[in-house]
Amino acid sequence: ISSTQDVDHVAKEVESNVDHFVRVGHLDDERAAREVQSLQLDLLVELGGHTRGSRFRLLALHLAPLVLHFQGFADSMGCDSVSFMLVDQVVAPPELRSLYSEHLVYLSPSYHFYAPELNRFPDWNADAPPPRSSQKYPLFDSQVSPDRIQEHVWQTWLRVLRGSQGSIRLRQGQNSREEHELLESNLRASASLAGLPPSSVSFVQQLPSKEHHLRRLASADLFLDTDAYSAHSTSLDALWAGLPVLTFPRESFASRPPSSFLLALGMGELVARGAE
CATH class of the missing domain: 3.40.50.2000 (Glycogen Phosphorylase B;)
Structure with a gap:
C-alpha cells in the first residue's frame, strides 16, 4: 500500500515484486481508509511514522486488527492505534519499555536491515580521493x-x-x-x-x-x-x-x-x- 503520490524507482520495484500494489495517495483520509479496510488485512506494517509526507492519521481509522511499526520513524508512535514495534535490546533496552506505547518485539542482533545499492565494494582507486x-x-x-x-x-x-x-x-x-x-x-x-x-x-x-x-x-x-x-x-x-x-x-x-x-x-x- 502506497500512501503517497510519488512514483519513483523504489515504488516501481516494490510494485513489480508483489501480488497486489494499492495506491491511496490520491485519496483523502476517509476514502483511503475504506480502500485499505476493503483488503481485510490481518496485519499492517507501518513504515512512515511521524515523518514528512506520512499518512499516519489513517492509523486512527482502524485499518487492520494489528499494526506493526518498523524502522521509518526512530521512536515510539505514542498512540493506541499501533500494536507492535520491531526493536532490539540496544535501541530499546527492556528497562526502558515504559517509554513506548507499543508492545516491543525484539530482533537479534539488530532490528535494522541494510541493503546497499552497490552489491560490491566500489573500486576506490578510480577517481578516488588520496588514500x-x-x-x-x-x-x-x-x-x-x-x-x-x-x-x-x-x-x-x-x-x-x-x-x-x-x-x-x-x-x-x-x-x-x-x-x-x-x-x-x-x-x-x-x-x-x-x-x-x-x-x-x-x-x-x-x-x-x-x-x-x-x-x-x-x-x-x-x-x-x-x-x-x-x-x-x-x-x-x-x-x-x-x-x-x-x-x-x-x-x-x-x-x-x-x-x-x-x-x-x-x-x-x-x-x-x-x-x-
Missing part, C-alpha cells in the same frame, strides 16, 4: 544534517581536533544559502576561538550518486556521530565504505541505532560511554 596514508593528520567526517550538531557535541569534536591536529568534514544542510552561510561562519568562528586554523573545518555538498558518497566516506579516518539524533542509514553507509563510526548513545531510540550496528558487528569498542 588516508598520504595525509599527515587525521580526517574526521560527519555527514549528518548540521541541525543535529548540538553545542556540547561540537565542543567535544573541537577537543578531538585540538588533540589530534586533524580536520573535520561536515555536510551542507538543506537550509537556505543565508542560513548555511551563518552556520558555517559560526562553526568556523567557534573553531578559531578554540585555537584551530580555518582549514580544520570544511563543508561539502551532497553527492549525486551512492558510489561517490561511499568514496568520500572511505577517504576519512573516523566518522564522528551526533548523540541526541544519531546517524542511522548514513552510519551504515560509512561502515560499508570501511569507515569506523564513533557513537555516544543516550536513552532515546533515535540516539542508539549506530550502537546497535556496531555491537552486532563486534565493534563495541566504538560505542563511547561518555564524552571523554
Whole structure:
C-alpha cells in the first residue's frame, strides 16, 4: 500500500515484486481508509511514522486488527492505534519499555536491515580521493544534517581536533544559502576561538550518486556521530565504505541505532560511554 503520490524507482520495484500494489495517495483520509479496510488485512506494517509526507492519521481509522511499526520513524508512535514495534535490546533496552506505547518485539542482533545499492565494494582507486596514508593528520567526517550538531557535541569534536591536529568534514544542510552561510561562519568562528586554523573545518555538498558518497566516506579516518539524533542509514553507509563510526548513545531510540550496528558487528569498542 502506497500512501503517497510519488512514483519513483523504489515504488516501481516494490510494485513489480508483489501480488497486489494499492495506491491511496490520491485519496483523502476517509476514502483511503475504506480502500485499505476493503483488503481485510490481518496485519499492517507501518513504515512512515511521524515523518514528512506520512499518512499516519489513517492509523486512527482502524485499518487492520494489528499494526506493526518498523524502522521509518526512530521512536515510539505514542498512540493506541499501533500494536507492535520491531526493536532490539540496544535501541530499546527492556528497562526502558515504559517509554513506548507499543508492545516491543525484539530482533537479534539488530532490528535494522541494510541493503546497499552497490552489491560490491566500489573500486576506490578510480577517481578516488588520496588514500588516508598520504595525509599527515587525521580526517574526521560527519555527514549528518548540521541541525543535529548540538553545542556540547561540537565542543567535544573541537577537543578531538585540538588533540589530534586533524580536520573535520561536515555536510551542507538543506537550509537556505543565508542560513548555511551563518552556520558555517559560526562553526568556523567557534573553531578559531578554540585555537584551530580555518582549514580544520570544511563543508561539502551532497553527492549525486551512492558510489561517490561511499568514496568520500572511505577517504576519512573516523566518522564522528551526533548523540541526541544519531546517524542511522548514513552510519551504515560509512561502515560499508570501511569507515569506523564513533557513537555516544543516550536513552532515546533515535540516539542508539549506530550502537546497535556496531555491537552486532563486534565493534563495541566504538560505542563511547561518555564524552571523554
